[in-house]
Amino acid sequence: MKLKHRIAIILALVAGSLWTLYPRTVVERVKRDGVFHYDTVQRVPLKRGLDLVGGIHMALEIDESKVVVPDKAAALTNALTVLRNRVDEFGVAEPVVQQVGNERIIVELPGIDDPVRAQDIVQKSAFLEFQITDETDALTKALPRLDGIIKSRGLGLAPGARADTATSSPAAGLGSLLQRDTSDTARVAADTGARDTAAATTGGPGALSRLLQAGTIPGEFMVAAENVGAIEHYLSLPEIQAALPPGKVVRWSSDSTVIANSVYRPLYVLDARPIITGQYIQDAQPNQDPLEGTLVTFELNNEGGRQFRRETGRHIQDYMAIVLDQRVMGRPPVIQGAIGTRGQITMGGQDLAAAQDLALVLRAGALPVPLKIVESGTIGASLGQDAVEQGVRAGILGLALVILIMVVYYKLSGVFAVGGLVVYALITLAVLAQFGAVLTLPGLAGFVLSIGMALDANFLIFERTREEMDAGKTSRAAIDEGFEHAWSAIIDTHVTTALTAAILYQFGTGPVQGFAVALLAGIAASLVSAIFVVRTFFLIWLHRTGGTKPVSI
Amino acid sequence: MLRVLHNTNIDFIRLWRISTAFSLLVILPGLIWILVSGFHYSIEFTGGTLKRIEFRDPAPGVGDVRAALAAGGLPQVEIQTFGSPNELIMRAQDPETVALQDRGAEVVSRQITAALDAKFGADAYEVRSTEGVGPKVGSELRRNALIALAIAFLTTLIYLAWRFEWRFGLAAVLATIHDILATLAFMKYMNIEISLFVVGALLTVIGYSLNDTVVVFDRVRENLKKFPKTGLYDILNRSVNETIPRTVLTGSTTLATLLSLIIFGGSVIRPFAWVLLWGIIIGTFSSVYVASPLLLWINHKWPRHSAAVGRADRLAQATRKTERDRSVPAR
Secondary structure, three states: OOHHHHHHHHHHHHHHHHHHHOOEEEEEEEEEOOEEEEEEEEEOOOEEOHHHHOEEEEEEEEOOOOOOOOOHHHHHHHHHHHHHHHHHHHOOOOOEEEEEOOOEEEEEEEOOOOHHHHHHHHHOOOOEEEEEEOOOOHHHHHHHHHHHHHHHOOOOOOOOHHHHHHHHOHHHHOHHHHHHHHHHHHHHHHHHHHHHHHHHHHOOOOOOHHHOEEOOOOOEEEEEHHHHHHHHHHHHOHHHHHHOOOOEEEEEEOOOEEEOOEEEEEEEEEEOOOOEEHHHEEEEEEEEEOOOEEEEEEEEOHHHHHHHHHHHHHOOOOEEEEEEOOEEOOOOOEOOOOOOOEEEEEOOOOOHHHHHHHHHHHHHOOOOOOEEEEEEEEEOHHHHHHHHHHHHHHHHHHHHHHHHHHHHHHHHHHHHHHHHHHHHHHHHHHHHHHOOOEEOHHHHHHHHHHHHHHHHHHHHHHHHHHHHHHOOOOHHHHHHHHHHHHHHHHHHHHHHHHHHHHHHHHHOOHHHHHHHHHHHHHHHHHHHHHHHHHHHHHHHHHHHHOOOOOOOO | OOOOOOOOOOOOHHHHHHHHHHHHHHHHHHHHHHHHHOOOEOHHHHOEEEEEEEEOOOOOOHHHHHHHHHHOOOOOOEEEEEOEEEEEEEEEOOHHHHHHHHHOOOHHHHHHHHHHHHHHOHHHEEEEEEEEEOHHHHHHHHHHHHHHHHHHHHHHHHHHHHHOOHHHHHHHHHHHHHHHHHHHHHHHHOOOOEOHHHHHHHHHHHHHHHHHHHHHHHHHHHHHHHOOOOOHHHHHHHHHHHHHHHHHHHHHHHHHHHHHHHHHOHHHHHHHHHHHHHHHHHHHHHHHHOHHHHHHHHHHHOOOOOHHHHHHHHHHHHHHHHHHHHHOOOO
């Protein structure tokens, strides 16, 4: 290859790398104060990982303790789509939602620092159903039978019931509530247990019916707050579930109400068949109403609107419960006339942020299966900033030390090597940018480390060249021999390192993969730089001096 | 021309007794200690929760924080200050907590936050980072790390077997095992927690240590061709001496970058850099003092296809191929 061509190739490589790394203008869709903004930012097209910018990451799997999922692959694909929509609506720059392996979805939200909110957004099922409250007094009629079952099978609350109620409680996910819940239930358990025995001996009213008071609308029951745990426990028993009236479901209200200074939690008996579900929702918006407080208004699409109108027309003067994730939202309103495409969900005492999040998940669609967080992490932005500074500082010091060693030890050849190192660094970063690799802290470490290793090829070549010169060869011959003989060792060292890096990539997760990718890119760039770029520098030098002077090495 | 260790003629192989004694001194106590008390694994491998928080002034003492967590039902959380007295690391890694996280990896972290909020208020501190790992992910990572180590080992073995004669490969692999054991012992002495990142460092050490050995053996192979009448002992010594400047230079530049990582790299990088630092020192040591004596020993033990016999064949082949070899870089 002619010297001219070599120089042209190197210039092209450098120009291409610089072009790849040149800051670009990108438009980012970011949500601030509930409104989407389109920000124009100038940025080097190197993606930075969560450990450098801060943010939240989660790994989710289908929670099979709650449901049996026949087709997991399809369910996961659906969940992935829903999560994408939700995260998109959440409005963060450069989020990641992707499936890894067969059963896991990872979500990365850069710049977000409220884990509880983020976890709710990805985990909330957002399964919306409209169900008519029971008009037939089905539960009241079934109560004597249920009481009988409890009595005859000795299903009164036992100390062992604690764990059951804790898991069936929807608040169980909230660690803080868990503690309180459990102790509450335990107290209730001890309490009712004692009263149960009393009831059994004195022949008083049944265990279940004693705890329920009929409410003011059909299908409504009021449960004193201290009895909620006990009822939950009874309803979770398989024997009771089997004996519940067919075609009906029992659902808790999302809020408590205060009647005559005591707190009650409404319990509703509903027709099992929903008149419509949330799948027809086309838009949902948070809102605040002076009378009803926070609410979410929603709009159904045409198909949903037709069905809603038809069904509500059939149920005039009935009460309709709006059920979100098996909780009745607000008090079921009476149906005055056929309702079209618009409706609203009252949120009780919750704040506007909660309404925003609910509107978001309603728009994005319901999760087909419950998801469980199997791994989660939060990195504060300040920590990420520190990490960047540390990485850059370490990189600069490392580089300075290396340049010092090279130039002092090899003089002019050392300068050539440093020139090769510059090309090496440019190529490595450009390759990382080109393949959309994410730069993480371990990646920075891998990059810094590979600087030391990239020079290994130069050492092999230069030391060999020195040996050849000692043997009395001319500069030109010695350089040629140096490159030629070092070749086999260079290939071996690069291949072995590349193999380990590839394995790291295959079996590692996030940060370790970042390290492996940086190492792999570095190895490729190091080959090009040592064998081609540095050699060209020598050829230029030989061309300039005519090869008569001994090379400064 | 500035030179280190130029034209040395040190009889490295003769020192094998001393080097073996040194290796055993480093490795054996560490291995026994590991067998007795095991390693300290990070939450990535065991499952659990790690939370790093920074208190605003005035910072409560560790005892107060411990009491707050105990009141919140988390007496088993380990608490350490980190850097300044304001910064704390909390680690919940006991089996009970891990089992709790099977329900959701975020459960314990929320419990910690609730307990801290109850005692100090949510504004008293800032969460710098949180990591919650469920038990399933933990055991998965454990398995993957082992597989990765095993495969890294096997592939390099296969590569060496393909590139070199099996004796060379065996010697290189044994030297690498030596390096791994010495690095594990070092990790035990330094009480370095085994995290995914540290396993990455261990894999890098494998690669680096093989590199060093490969460079020496590459020269041995060349010298065997060049000096057909010399015995393996002298060839080995000659090759080690010839490659020693490169070994030292590569070692020192890599050490320089590692030192900068240790000094400036921060707490996440530091354990990783320490493991690599030691691994590179031991890898350089082993390529000189362990791999070559091992090769000699293997050659002595299985001499039938020894270098002395095989050399004649290879020499004959080499002369036939000289022209081609000179124009095409050696494979």
